[in-house]
Amino acid sequence: MVAITLPDGSVREFDGSVTGQQLAESIGPGLAKAAVLVNVNGEEWDLTRPITTDTEVSIITRDAPEALELLRHDCAHVLAQAVQELFPGTQITFGPSTENGFYYDFHREEPFSTDDFDAIEKKMKEIVDRDDAIVREVWDRDDAVAYFKEQGESFKAEWVGELPEGEDLTIYRQGDNWLDLCRGPHLPSTGKLGKAFKLMKLAGAYWRGDASNPQLQRIYGTCWRTEKELKAYLTQLEEAEKRDHRKLGREMDLFHMQEEAMGSIFWHPKGWALYRSVEAYMRKRLDAAGYHEVKTPQLVDRKLWEASGHWDKFRESMFIAEVDEIDEREQDRKMLALKPMNCPCHVQIFKQGITSYRDLPYRMAEFGSCHRYEPHGALHGLMRVRGFTQDDAHIFCTEDQIVSETEIFCDLLKSVYKDFGFEEIMVKFSDRPEKRAGTDETWDKAEKALIEATEAAGLPYTLNPGEGAFYGPKLEFVLRDAIGRDWQCGTLQVDFVLPERLDAHFVAEDGDKHRPVMLHRAILGSFERFLGILIEQFAGKFPLWMSPTQVTVATITDAAQDYAVEVADLLKKAGLRVETDLRNEKINYKVREHSMKKVPLIFVVGGREAEERTVAIRRLGGKAQEILSLDEALKKVAEEAKMPS
């Protein structure tokens, strides 16, 4: 007898053993049909796997969140089977589920093409129609290695061969003779998968994620419970595409890029206005938070980079300038590098006279223009560039000040993100890596301080074990945008190493020289990337305070021209970014054009307004007009356009 306890507390008894499927059938035919998995004592099991001991079991149906992951994983297997049926000789490797679907990595001499997708999808649907049974089998490791070798599956054989000896592993048999090593669980048969899937992309991927390994061909797909969900997802992708900052950047005339300056941005007047708003806002916040803004050199001799350790570690990704002069030490041409970071330069300023413990914590900020020679394939619009500006700052403090400084920083960061409309913030905490500098005691102290401060700031965090920088633990701040995508922007890193390497010190209360700790921190990360995120966050419809053009004054007839110019001048005097549209066009045409350019406010002026000294305000996205006297309008708009503080 085996006694199964269900989530409602009821107990059902069976002779000998029972499978999840049988259990579901015993409860009702509807449940039996909807069931895809069982949760046995917290573990996900196949429906067909016999349960032999008394235990707690819940049945997972197709609409549960866990089911979606299962469907996607199964879909990856069906893809693999379809590909092998269509393209014999193709080797299978791995195929997990992903956030919106799945992928499978294949090895095949000939490249796949997206033109093959139709045929593969057709074959996949055929496999679903065949409703092949999916059977879990437990194999001996060596038998599995032998099997995959015999099948010519060298990648799979390599992987299985590295599993611990003597350990049983699970093989899933899909149909009569298609096998894959897999932890499972899986659906009982391919028919349960349904057909709400679609192959999306083709890409290269390295075997085991290592660039020195052979490259595999990865096929990406998306998979959902129903056709309706699939369609909704595809629509959402189209939405995201419409917000693409590269597309909006062109349409709204914000910036462009070109070959001659790959990875660097040409900011156009509109884009630069946007940039300047964000910069002015940040400057105001940093000033208020007690930061001292500085500006340090772009080009710095290699000597400093050697001292900081960058020359050793990052020489390949630094832009080097050689000059026609001999370096006295190297007997070689003198070399300077465009700074890839600001920290070594900030230490130089620190060393020029911040000598007392009374000066600490010292918060040194710079909108630091940096250059890194990023790999060609990594470049991506504003998001990954070679020339960028960090909202960088370094806080020089004592170890005792780490907690309070972190806490103050977290509050500032939260408040800044909120002003940009990001309310959902997550933190990743990365602790000591294998290879590190500094003593264990110092690490203990730093890690404890960081955790403590994060908790005090009320931010939820996840652990990222072993992912800290070699010089100290770090926090990474991730924000979620309007359409649910996550972006890592802010960071705070504790550094014991650089002050040492560059010999920074202060005089403490005891009269002795001490090393300061450096906290590297950024809120936006880089202006370029953050602006890219903002463009997508707002889909180009920026809040009034940062909008490139805040008001367009548009005339209805030529008779209102003088008045329109007067209105625009007054708006400019009130500190607004204003344009006029005096063209000989119909007001419909003008309204449409400025609306499409995403100008937040259109002031429409015709004969009536000129006569009465009023303006008709039309807000972006709205249909109503608001008629105000010129004085009222100026006051109101100037107030609305104030940046948050």
Add this chain to the structure above:
RNA sequence: GCCGCGGUAGCUCAGGGGUAGAGCACGUCAUUGGUAAUGACGGGGCCGGCGGUUCAAUUCCGCCCCGCGGCACCA
């Protein structure tokens, strides 16, 4: 850097071994209007670059460059 796909007018894209196409944008003229497209006419192209095949290449082939999607990288 690696894999796959692309590159035709300012933008979006069609075409295809023999004078290069559309829509939008742009310009000129007419129209002076009341809140998301007034009409007519017009100018625009080394069909990414270099080589090859061919009587003839934007079209076919090779190499390179750039873009896009991933992978790897991201102090």
